[in-house]
Amino acid sequence: SLFKGKSKMIALFVPDIMNPFFPELARAVEDISNKHGYTFILCNTDNQNDKEITYLNALLQKSIDGIILVSSTMTTSQVKDMKVPLIALDRKINPNLISVTVNNYEGARQAVQYLKKQGCKRIAHISGPENISNARERFRGYLDEVRDEEWFNSDFICVGNYAVNDAFEATKKLLQSNPEIDGIFVANDLMGVGVLKAAESLKIKIPNELSVIGFDGIELGNITSPSLTTMAQPIYNIGKRAAEILIQKIEHPNTVIKSEEHKVKLITREST
Ligand code: RIB
The missing domain is CATH 3.40.50.2300 (Response regulator)
Incomplete structure (x- = not known):
């Protein structure tokens, strides 16, 4: 089906809502989405491909504008056939799908x-x-x-x-x-x-x-x-960049965008 968009909605798929890493990431995606006039939807997929597909179909019916995927279960053919703008965050899906990750x-x-x-x-x-x-x-x-x-x-x-x-x-x-x-x-x-x-x-x-x-x-x-x-990891910043890049892709489909790899930083505490 042809991608229509224009719901002014962005979704983020996370694999494990019980891991505090993902709420921190979601916080950033929500902030940036709202700042640009988009509402934000969070989908927890439990690392299950069938949940991802169910959510995807539901969101496409609602004319979602774009989706940020943290996924290790979506296949290359599943993302290739998608007409809606997509960004991979934290986990790469394949080299052709723009990603925001760390080193x-x-x-x-x-x-x-x-x-x-x-x-x-x-x-x-x-x-x-x-x-x-x-x-x-x-x-x-x-x-x-x-x-x-x-x-x-x-x-x-x-x-x-x-x-x-x-x-x-x-x-x-x-x-x-x-x-x-x-x-x-x-x-x-x-x-x-x-x-x-x-x-x-x-x-x-x-x-x-x-x-x-x-x-x-x-x-x-x-x-x-x-x-x-x-x-x-710069958790907030990678979430922010993923949202900014996705919005760029939605609003200016012809601009060239590139994958980003951000740096991690050692924080020493009592366990070493
Ligand atoms: O803690 C969650 C892990 O899954 C993180 O290391 C993050 O990079 C993600 O992929």
């Missing part, structure tokens, strides 16, 4: 370099799901920092799901079977909270016996005890 690979390398500088000699990684582009990039960054170390061992890698509970269980197993681990780079802050809890339940002292660094920079990491060192 996940470099950020991960910096995180591991920082742990090394703190004196860590056995560094483990709790990764995000393999189907998420940024989780793969963070994993690659970790691996490029550790693969040539004589201590490196593939038992130091475990795959998490970007949520607290999984990381709690995974970390308990990891530390029980590899007590020599003295540093963990966790692929997001929410799992970092699970790591802190696991260490506490095993009576491992942070940071004396174990240093932990997360990724994201959500406010929650500042409240935990110990507070969580992290590679902070």
Whole structure:
């Protein structure tokens, strides 16, 4: 069907409304949408492609003007056939769809370099799901920092799901079977909270016996005890840029727009 638009509405799809990263992102998209005279709709998809498709169809019927996707489940053919302006945010969908992301690979390398500088000699990684582009990039960054170390061992890698509970269980197993681990780079802050809890339940002292660094920079990491060192993403700013670019695409369809990669920044706290 032909794209009509002109509802003056913009939607943001997020994969997990329970993760504080996404409300922070939504805050920015809403602010910028409103500032330009658009109403804002938030759709929580639970990482499920069928929910994404249901929402998409409903929004197209309402002549939505544009959509920002945080998705690891939309397929290339699903986005290619869409007539409505789209932007990928935080997670790339394919190289042809304009995206606003951060430098996940470099950020991960910096995180591991920082742990090394703190004196860590056995560094483990709790990764995000393999189907998420940024989780793969963070994993690659970790691996490029550790693969040539004589201590490196593939038992130091475990795959998490970007949520607290999984990381709690995974970390308990990891530390029980590899007590020599003295540093963990966790692929997001929410799992970092699970790591802190696991260490506490095993009576491992942070940071004396174990240093932990997360990724994201959500406010929650500042409240935990110990507070969580992290590679902070400019969360508000990437949401803002995605909204600005989408509005540009809606209002001036012929201007050339480019993907953007923003920088992450180390915030040191008590966990390292
Ligand atoms: O914490 C949520 C994670 O999923 C973040 O690291 C973010 O980059 C997203 O993809």
